[in-house]
Amino acid sequence: MRQLLVLGAGTAGTMIANRMRRLLDPHQWQVTVVDRDDDHHYQPGYLFVPFAMMSPHDVVRSRHAQLHDGVRFVTGEVDLVDHAHDAVVLTDGTRLPYDQLVIASGTTPRPDQTPGTTGPLWRDKVHEFYTLEGAVALREALEHFTHGRLVVHVTEMPIKCPVAPLEFTLLAEAMFRGRGQRDRVEIVYATPLPGAFTKPVASARLGHLLEDRKILVETDFMLESIDNERQCLVSYDEREVPFDLLVTVPLNMGADFVARSGLGDELNYVPVDRGTLLATGHDNIFAVGDAGDIPTSKAGSVAHYSVDVFVDNFLDHVEGRPLTHHFDGHANCFVESGDGKALLIDFNYDVEPLPGKFPIPVLGPMTLLEETRANHAGKTAFSWVYWNLLLPGRLPMPTDMSMAGKHVPTPMNHTEPGTTFPEKEQLP
Known part of the structure; x- marks a missing residue:
């Protein structure tokens, strides 16, 4: 056997x-x-x-x-x-x-890998949501946080679901706004990346969301330690980001x-x-x-x-034949943006997230790189899909990323937040 x-x-x-x-x-x-x-x-x-x-x-x-x-x-x-x-x-x-x-x-x-992360403020004013225990503790912390400086921070890439910290930031902003506390809470997003995301077009669109919601972004922030006494993040270039409540994504x-x-x-x-x-x-x-x-x-x-x-x-x-099938790095992720809406990104090794429709060109029903309620519905419905179709192996989807229905914005190298892109004609 x-x-x-x-x-x-x-x-x-x-x-x-x-x-x-x-x-x-x-x-x-x-x-x-x-x-x-x-x-x-x-x-x-x-x-x-x-x-x-x-x-x-x-x-x-x-x-x-x-x-x-x-x-x-x-x-x-x-x-x-x-x-x-x-x-x-x-x-x-x-x-x-x-x-x-x-x-x-x-x-x-691995919060143990960064000095100060699991210090005296751990699970008090320093939290994470990449474990169930951490997510539960953070829920209680958010219930009692009514004013002050909330910092959402990513230690280093790669991490599981790289859009999740952005999603948390946008959901938190919507939550405080819904409570009528937004003017009492300052929100900062600190990232080791030069922008909101790793890919230029998506980074510009996601950065625009942060800017519109008056969320401060601290880019190129490489964390050296968390100072528990002074309640601040300290980078290798000696920048400091103070916090009243910190939600960090530890090194993965x-x-x-x-x-x-x-x-x-x-x-x-x-x-x-x-x-x-x-x-x-x-x-x-x-x-x-x-x-x-x-x-x-x-x-x-x-x-x-x-x-x-x-x-x-x-x-x-196992039959001694050559490996002729190749994974192209295909990924797609829903990005919760608050207020019952979400974005959707679809990309691979060579093609960054682009605007368009998914999974069916023109028809969608999902819209790429735009906030829609349909995208949010797709995100919230996915738990049922996960347990009942994905894990059992009953979710047939094309493996390779398709360019059908996508638009190529120009210029491709523009990464300034808030920029709108003129779009070329739809690709076949």
Whole structure:
């Protein structure tokens, strides 16, 4: 019996296990998934918990309940991958042999990596929403915050869902405005990027939203430490950003076992071929989802599209055929902007987010890079799609990004907030 071993029962790992269980001969292959507990978290829901838009109970379900019959689920902590002997060693000493290994262990916030983050103000005036515990604590903090300086801060890229800090900022602004407290709350967005987002066109449009809502933006801010006594962020170039309430996005890192196994880079992400997702220097190890070092967003949509490519490649790979399918870095993300509206961005390795319609040219119903209620409805409805269609592998979508229905604004290199772009004719 050949062994396909998947490390991680999050989005990518669950999708892979379910897809491969259906496609591989059960008399020839055993599909096994390993994770440290049985709690599968719908991580996009973390954003909504601080604003009481989603209950913590709606975010968590059983991991094994999301796996198809025939998939073996092992609860345990991975110690290391003994890739010299094709085995994974758990912390209790259990050895799990594999013929093919998929690392889908994701990425996690590491507040311990930045001095002062977990100091005396942690979970008091310094918060995060990239864990369920943090999102719940932040909800209580926001309930009692009626005036002062709110700072939303990103430590360093890459992070899970790079638009989430912007979404939090815009939702917070709308919340304070709805309470009649907006004139008593100053909001600052501090980012290591030169603008609101990593891509010029989207950065200009998102920056315009921040400007319109009178949200101050501190760009190119590389955090050195958090000073708990003086309640301020301190950058490496000695700039300071004071706060009364800080919502920080800590450094994100891959799993520690990746480093112990000699498989990771400096942030514990597995170097892979960005097209095939095969780990560099290994012919039977793949890294999918947030665990790999591909140069695109660490987001659920990337996991979805990349898993589709992985499945086709894996079936060829185990039969000794060349890997001919290539992931193009396709990602799309809803961006909540408050007041029951959201934007939508769609992009890949080579093409930045552009205006247009999605997924059907002209018809939509989603509009790219514009605030609409339809986009917000798509965002809020996605939790049902996630549990019932995405994880089971029943959400057929074209893997490669399409240019159909998109417009190319000019000039492409203009990044000033508030700029409007004349648009060329629609691409076919």
